[in-house]
Amino acid sequence: MSNNDSRYVEIVNLVKAYPNPLGDAIKVVDGYNLTIKKGDLVTVIGHSGCGKSTVLMMLAGLNPITSGDVVVDGRVVDGPGPDRAVVFQAPCLLPWLTSYGNVMLGVKRCYPHASKKDRDDIVKYYLNLVGLADSMHKYPREMSGGMQQRVGIARAIALKPKMLLLDEPFGRLDSLTRMDLQDTILDILDKEKITTMLITHDVDEAVYMADRICMMTNGPEARVGQVLNVPFERPRTRADVTSDDLFFDLRASLISFLEKNEKTRPGDQPAPAAQPLDQGVYEAPSLLDTHAPRGGGADLVLAGSTSGPGQGTLN
Amino acid sequence: MFSDSHLLSPTTMTDLATATSTLLGAAELWRLDTDGSLSLDTGLYGSHHALRDSAADLRLASGQGLAGSALAAGRPRLFDDLASVAAPGRAQAAAHNGLSAAAALPRFHGGKITSVLVLFFRGGGDACGGAEIWSAGEGRFELALGECYHAGACLERFARISKYVNFPQGAGLPGRVWEHNCPELVPDVNASKTFLRSSGDGGRELSVGLGLPLMAGRNLQAVLLLLSSQTTPMARVHEIWEPSADDATTLVRRHGVYGSMPDFGHASDDLSFSTRNGGEGLPGRAAATAEPLLTENLDDLGIARRDAARNAGLTSGMAIPTVITDTVRYVTVLLW
Ligand SMILES: Nc1ncnc2c1ncn2[C@@H]1O[C@H](COP(=O)(O)OP(=O)(O)OP(=O)(O)O)[C@@H](O)[C@H]1O
Ligand SMILES: [Mg+2]
Numbered sequence: 001m002s003n004n005d006s007r008y009v010e011i012v013n014l015v016k017a018y019p020n021p022l023g024d025a026i027k028v029v030d031g032y033n034l035t036i037k038k039g040d041l042v043t044v045i046g047h048s049g050c051g052k053s054t055v056l057m058m059l060a061g062l063n064p065i066t067s068g069d070v071v072v073d074g075r076v077v078d079g080p081g082p083d084r085a086v087v088f089q090a091p092c093l094l095p096w097l098t099s100y101g102n103v104m105l106g107v108k109r110c111y112p113h114a115s116k117k118d119r120d121d122i123v124k125y126y127l128n129l130v131g132l133a134d135s136m137h138k139y140p141r142e143m144s145g146g147m148q149q150r151v152g153i154a155r156a157i158a159l160k161p162k163m164l165l166l167d168e169p170f171g172r173l174d175s176l177t178r179m180d181l182q183d184t185i186l187d188i189l190d191k192e193k194i195t196t197m198l199i200t201h202d203v204d205e206a207v208y209m210a211d212r213i214c215m216m217t218n219g220p221e222a223r224v225g226q227v228l229n230v231p232f233e234r235p236r237t238r239a240d241v242t243s244d245d246l247f248f249d250l251r252a253s254l255i256s257f258l259e260k261n262e263k264t265r266p267g268d269q270p271a272p273a274a275q276p277l278d279q280g281v282y283e284a285p286s287l288l289d290t291h292a293p294r295g296g297g298a299d300l301v302l303a304g305s306t307s308g309p310g311q312g313t314l315n
Numbered sequence: 316m317f318s319d320s321h322l323l324s325p326t327t328m329t330d331l332a333t334a335t336s337t338l339l340g341a342a343e344l345w346r347l348d349t350d351g352s353l354s355l356d357t358g359l360y361g362s363h364h365a366l367r368d369s370a371a372d373l374r375l376a377s378g379q380g381l382a383g384s385a386l387a388a389g390r391p392r393l394f395d396d397l398a399s400v401a402a403p404g405r406a407q408a409a410a411h412n413g414l415s416a417a418a419a420l421p422r423f424h425g426g427k428i429t430s431v432l433v434l435f436f437r438g439g440g441d442a443c444g445g446a447e448i449w450s451a452g453e454g455r456f457e458l459a460l461g462e463c464y465h466a467g468a469c470l471e472r473f474a475r476i477s478k479y480v481n482f483p484q485g486a487g488l489p490g491r492v493w494e495h496n497c498p499e500l501v502p503d504v505n506a507s508k509t510f511l512r513s514s515g516d517g518g519r520e521l522s523v524g525l526g527l528p529l530m531a532g533r534n535l536q537a538v539l540l541l542l543s544s545q546t547t548p549m550a551r552v553h554e555i556w557e558p559s560a561d562d563a564t565t566l567v568r569r570h571g572v573y574g575s576m577p578d579f580g581h582a583s584d585d586l587s588f589s590t591r592n593g594g595e596g597l598p599g600r601a602a603a604t605a606e607p608l609l610t611e612n613l614d615d616l617g618i619a620r621r622d623a624a625r626n627a628g629l630t631s632g633m634a635i636p637t638v639i640t641d642t643v644r645y646v647t648v649l650l651w
Contacts, residue, residue, distance in 0.1 A: 007456065031494070033483035035456050217508065225511040227457065227481040253476045257511055280573030280580045281502045
């Protein structure tokens with residue numbers, strides 16, 4: 001895998017601040033860093049309101065970035081584009097078009113030079129992929145929420161995006177439908193290898209679906225708290241994954257991360273006090289002062305890299 | 316450099332040593348000689364006489380022993396199986412003293428290693444805590460767990476999960492140390508928003524967490540995490556000193572964790588150490604030379620807290636400067 005593929009998506013020092021009528025702008029997200037490998041599925045988990053959708057919308061180019069960078073396949077994101085397809089909790093289908101018509105809308109835009117026959121094939125291929133071969137000519141009102149969401153997914157994937165951005169796509173579905181759709185998406189991704197970010201509130205889903213789980217800290221100033229690598233092979237089956245001890249370890253780790261985040265908020269940072277605190281702890285007034293060089297000051301040396309400092313100078 | 320063993324009578328020493336057993340059991344500073352080999356500069360052994368004796372007259376070539384392995388690798392190493400790396404007889408000596416793991420941390424100057432600091436960690440018995448080296452994983456701009464030592468069944472699950480954890484810049488304690496190139500102390504990892512690695516039931520026993528940036532020039536090579544538990548803290552005192560904002564030649568305390576020794580903490584309140592003229596005390600001298608420093612002389616902790624140190628039964632002190640392109644930014648002090 002080339003270096004570009006291992007850093008297919010790079011989110012660097014991402015900040016989102018909203019104006020605050022009462023004072024300084026509020027940084028909802030601050031210092032969010034994440035690198036995603038090509039073809040990986042990253043699930044994002046964190047407490048409600050921490051800023052998951054905010055990050056996803058900045059990746060989609062639908063919410064302006066305050067500072068920092070999002071780079072997808074070497075291109076800096078500066079607005080929405082067909083290379084990043086978004087699926088929300090509610091499918092937002094056009095009610096006057098059938099599922100076929102809804103998918104065709106995007107296909108026409110994405111393949112303007114394809115023949116009518118080719119476009120027809122493409123639409124049918126993707127509707128078939130999401131299991132709607134028999135419901136191509138149904139209108140949204142004639143379909144269940146799960147079926148509508150399948151149309152939304154087919155519409156997104158038919159664009160052949162570099163990145164799929166899914167914001168709680170199963171959030172409104174009952175658990176059986178949800179599991180069904182999870183497997184549909186995993187099947188599709190096994191075939192199409194689209195780099196995907198999936199926001200979820202469901203711990204099991206976060207582990208089962210992911211190559212990596214990105215856990216976000218509570219806002220304001222939310223950022224990545226840690227990333228968990230999920231080593232289960234693909235293609236996966238639910239039975240295999242959920243019978244593995246590691247599944248329970250990873251799950252427990254996620255839950256305790258969320259529980260801990262629940263209890264500790266940014267205000268819990270050691271209180272800035274010039275006085276010695278109780279329990280034998282002394283904390284200087286400025287926790288992270290300005291003369292500490294920021295990240296830009298030092299490069300990270302790859303472990304085991306032969307070009308690391310000190311190498312070659314010691315023999 | 317070893318002076319003043321008279322400061323503590325043998326009886327008080329044993330009494331207090333059994334009161335709190337630290338995970339840090341011994342430390343050695345190995346210096347690179349002109350012929351490219353390493354010789355022992357100083358050592359802190361407490362009652363670990365076998366380990367002290369095993370170091371006598373030892374010279375280590377690059378690749379030999381703990382310090383030599385770090386020298387050859389050109390990066391920090393951590394060994395949880397001393398027998399396979401330590402110089403002949405030393406693993407047995409360490410084991411005899413209940414020491415089962417060690418970290419070897421090279422110190423760089425002008426792109427070259429000038430010394431290697433070796434830390435020995437206890438194992439077995441009630442030992443609970445750990446040391447971890449976090450460095451960049453293959454192709455990823457994130458920190459991943461490299462060599463590590465987790466003592467005690469209490470950390471079994473924590474250790475198992477940690478293998479799967481990565482930290483981007485700014486994430487978690489290692490990510491913050493990387494972001495700021497600044498050592499960071501977390502007094503209670505269970506109550507901290509900075510330390511979020513958790514593994515269900517695993518790791519509840521942990522108390523103090525210390526993250527140390529391991530620098531080579533202006534590059535961060537790795538982050539060393541030292542994890543304490545209530546029963547076996549890494550050291551009894553953790554401190555971070557930094558040049559004062561008003562006077563860069565005076566070190567003032569940035570952060571201190573004193574656990575069960577608040578008196579010693581209070582005695583430290585108005586303390587500062589000059590770095591002029593060779594430097595004053597443990598942190599001042601370490602800053603003046605930009606080299607790690609080991610001492611058994613309680614005067615080095617500051618005259619103002621010598622008595623408190625003696626009352627608390629402290630015997631050993633270690634200072635580790637964080638040097639970024641030839642400037643000492645912080646001095647981390649561990650006392651036990
Ligand atoms: N236009 C806005 N102005 C000010 N604050 C906003 C604005 N939009 C969102 N926020 C705030 O940003 C924070 C993050 O919102 P976001 O929707 O990204 O959270 P989330 O993690 O997706 O939550 P959920 O899990 O509930 O979907 C929230 O606290 C929200 O109140
Ligand atoms: Mg949301």
